[in-house]
Amino acid sequence: MFLEEVERMAKIFKELIRRKHVRIYAQYDTDGITSASIIAKVLIRENCNFELRVLKQLNSKTVKDVNFNENDFLIFLDMGSGQINLLKDAIEKTNVLIIDHHQPIKYEHPNLLHLNPLLFGEDPEKYSTSLLSFIFAKFVNPRNIDQIDLAIVGAIGDRRDEGIKVGAISNIVEEAKVLGFINVTKDLKFFGSNKPLFKVIAYSFDPLIPSIYGNEAAALQFLQDLGIRLKNGEEWRTLKDLTQEEKAILADGIIREKNGMVDYSEIFGEIFVLSKKPDFLADSREFSVIINACSRMGEHDLGIRLCLGDYSVYSKSMEKMEEYKKQIAKTMSFIENGRILEKENGIFIIGGKEIPDSLIGVITSLILASKKPNKPVFGLAYDSLTNMIKVSARKQTTDNINLRDILVNVASELRGEAGGHKDAAGAYIPVGKECEFIEKINKLVGEINAKK
Known part of the structure; x- marks a missing residue:
């Protein structure tokens, strides 16, 4: 049908x-x-x-x-x-x-x-x-x-x-x-195989190492403490230079650094290599993030041109990628200083006008990945285009609640709009309704949990 x-x-x-x-x-x-x-x-x-x-x-x-x-x-x-x-x-x-x-x-x-x-x-x-x-x-x-x-x-x-x-x-x-369009291998889930290893570790979203994220000096120290050689002669070593033994050492180090809140299945995974794309776009995860970064930084056309085979914009797209990673690192540091409100039934990121609305979804996902809470995470940021508060919501897939239904319920009460999926959803609510939104969400999630 x-x-x-x-x-x-x-x-x-x-x-x-x-x-x-x-x-x-x-x-x-x-x-x-x-x-x-x-x-x-x-x-x-x-x-x-x-x-x-x-x-x-x-x-x-x-x-x-x-x-x-x-x-x-x-x-x-x-x-x-x-x-x-x-x-x-x-x-x-x-x-x-x-x-x-x-x-x-x-x-x-x-x-x-x-x-x-x-x-x-x-x-x-x-x-x-x-x-x-x-x-x-x-x-x-x-x-x-x-x-x-x-x-x-x-x-x-x-x-x-x-x-x-x-x-x-x-x-x-x-x-x-x-058809020969992809090869599937099992390897570390980091991407950026041609970039210096310490930079890859410092700006990795998946797996995310909160104590290191955005800090290149901390990434260098982390690798040195693990006994992983940083250079081949004068050249920085890359992901593809690592031996299988070094990959295992790195994985063990990440597990210790995250206090056991991650396992090997989150560090190693299936890697989809795009066989018919240029080497610099062959890693499907990296290609995906480049497209997303360009859009989040306001350059949607770069991602479209790359997808359509115009590789002349690759250098500019990578500049946007670097800006994106640094902006996220800066924002993650910013919100840790009093911008996270934890309630009984949810974690709320209060972005206001300081966090770009284009990044609030990414930040919400990273907080979920880094803290692994047993409650949903909601990010709120001002959207100047609509003059409303944009909400992004994320939860663990094991948490049996439906974020879309929750946001639709609460947003409609506040004369807002919502949509999305059960594990990841979004909404727009009027400016000035943030506190009321937080209280209603906290109450509704609590009521749903009480019925389980």
């Missing part, structure tokens, strides 16, 4: 792009950018002109930036399913395609093509929008099979690789291996 519907939508898509002006609106994270790049490549191959715009979010404020008339064909990627109520005017006046894996609002209209796994009884946690876009692209033209590596990069950016053994990602990885 699901694939039959994708095929049906692809046929309608091919007819619409022949007679309408295409406008693409994509969410600005790695999943959205890779999805936009896949669909852009499809349109280029169909000799179709189009416009592409990247949005942080689609909500009641930003929907005003969605321009259209009856001669347009609107495409929304990695957003739209939960914002159908905001798009009804567009849907009633022109044709709309939504490719998304977030919780959808059920709505049927002859002008609407809505590709979301939840609408077909599929598990949305096993899909990213990039995977859905790739499946769709193959039905438009089998030639688009060569976009399979971008689909995997997007899935990794959306953390769908955590369910690699099941679902769509598993099937697509196997297909990519057979």
Whole structure:
């Protein structure tokens, strides 16, 4: 049923792009950018002109930036399913395609093509929008099979690789291996194999070492204390220079440094090497973070150009990557000084105007990874674009609560908006409602936990 519907939508898509002006609106994270790049490549191959715009979010404020008339064909990627109520005017006046894996609002209209796994009884946690876009692209033209590596990069950016053994990602990885687009190995989960080892350790998100993060001198000392040689002659050693014995020593050192709050499965993992990309983009995790970094630093076009094969922007994209890592390190240091409020049923990061709203989701994830709390983490930061407070929420996958439902409940009471997944969700609430939001969240999570 699901694939039959994708095929049906692809046929309608091919007819619409022949007679309408295409406008693409994509969410600005790695999943959205890779999805936009896949669909852009499809349109280029169909000799179709189009416009592409990247949005942080689609909500009641930003929907005003969605321009259209009856001669347009609107495409929304990695957003739209939960914002159908905001798009009804567009849907009633022109044709709309939504490719998304977030919780959808059920709505049927002859002008609407809505590709979301939840609408077909599929598990949305096993899909990213990039995977859905790739499946769709193959039905438009089998030639688009060569976009399979971008689909995997997007899935990794959306953390769908955590369910690699099941679902769509598993099937697509196997297909990519057979076709020679990726090699899968088991190794340290750090990325940046050509960079000095101490820099890789200092700025690693996964695994994250809180006592070292952002501090290159501390990373150097950490490696020296482990007895790991730092240089080969005058050259700094890199990840790929490490012996198997040194990798084991490094893993043991990380476990000790984190007081046993991490195990080998979080340090070693499956590494997806992109066989048909240049060496500097061959590590799928690094490619994913580069795309995300460029977007978070306000340069969405760099990630799209890299995805489309314009490698002339690689140097500039790496500059943005370095800015991104240093900004995160600075922010992590900042919030540890009185910006974290711990309540009975949640941890709250009070970002205000000091933490960029584009980074609050990343910071929330890093606090969850570093502290490993048995309660959810909520990050709050001011968003100047909407003049609202942006909320990012994260929790351990073992915690059996639904963050999306919790945020939808509380945000609606405060005249805000929310969406996302059960383990990672987001919201926008009015400025000045932060304290009320925190109290309501703390109370609601407590009530849910009491019923377990």
